Amino acid sequence: MIISNKYVTIEFHNTPKSISKFLGQFESKLEKFRTFFHIEEIFAEVSFLTQLEIKDVNKQFRDKDKPTNVLAFPSKQPKKIINKCHGEVLICAEILIQESLEQGKSLEDHFSHLLFHSLLHLIGYMHDKEEDAIFMEKKETNFLNSIGIDNPYK
Numbered sequence: 820m821i822i823s824n825k826y827v828t829i830e831f832h833n834t835p836k837s838i839s840k841f842l843g844q845f846e847s848k849l850e851k852f853r854t855f856f857h858i859e860e861i862f863a864e865v866s867f868l869t870q871l872e873i874k875d876v877n878k879q880f881r882d883k884d885k886p887t888n889v890l891a892f893p894s895k896q897p898k899k900i901i902n903k904c905h906g907e908v909l910i911c912a913e914i915l916i917q918e919s920l921e922q923g924k925s926l927e928d929h930f931s932h933l934l935f936h937s938l939l940h941l942i943g944y945m946h947d948k949e950e951d952a953i954f955m956e957k958k959e960t961n962f963l964n965s966i967g968i969d970n971p972y973k
Contacts, residue, residue, distance in 0.1 A: 822846050826853055832866040835912045841927045848966055852935055853904075855962050858942060861904040865934065873911040888914040889933045897943035906941040908934065924971070932963060932971045 820831045820842055827849050831842065853861055868876070874886040881890075894905040910933060919929040939959060946952035960970045 822849060824850070826850070826859070827861045828863075829861065830864045832864065834865075834867055835916075837916065837926060838867075838912065838930055841930075845931075848931060851966055852938065852962065855965065856939070856942065856958075857902055858904050859902045861938065863904065863906055863908055863938065863941065865908045865910065867910050867912045870911055870913050873909055873914075876909060886911055886914060888918060889937050891937035891940035893941045893943075900943040902942070904938055904941045908937040908941075910934070910937075928968045929971070931966070931968060935959065935962065 820834055820839060822829045822831075822842065822845060824846065827846070829849065831839070834842065849861065852858070870886040873890065874884070876890060877887050878884045880892075888911055890909045892907045892909075894907075910930075915930060915933065916926060918924075919926045922929070936959060939955060944951075944955040944958070946955050956972060960972065963969075963971065
């Protein structure tokens with residue numbers, strides 16, 4: 820599936836049916852994200868991987884030998900927050916579904932959170948340092964609240 824308009828193009832690959840059923844209404848959330856963070860354009864590929872596949876990528880690029888819910892790879896590593904969002908996002912659907920059940924969140928809300936979190940990484944937001952994490956989390960939760968998603972960190 821592809822979501823595309825004048826400012827946003829996101830290509831989804833290997834999308835599970837449980838997620839593809841709500842992607843049709845996702846374009847308005849992406850547009851709100853773009854305007855909220857003053858992004859000129861978004862171009863991203865989002866691929867869904869198995870636990871084994873994402874574990875291999877996590878090991879190769881982050882030296883972490885375990886599966887994870889999501890990984891984000893900017894086209895160019897920004898040195899500061901920028902206004903173009905280009906890159907690749909890898910999501911493990913199995914972990915995404917498991918986490919949403921364990922945390923009592925809707926799959927749509929949890930997917931939205933992880934995708935927007937990843938898009939923030941593509942424009943330069945990081946959380947390696949505590950002050951960066953606080954800054955990113957505040958901006959992220961303010962945006963999520965604006966689209967009706969409760970603070971995922973509580």
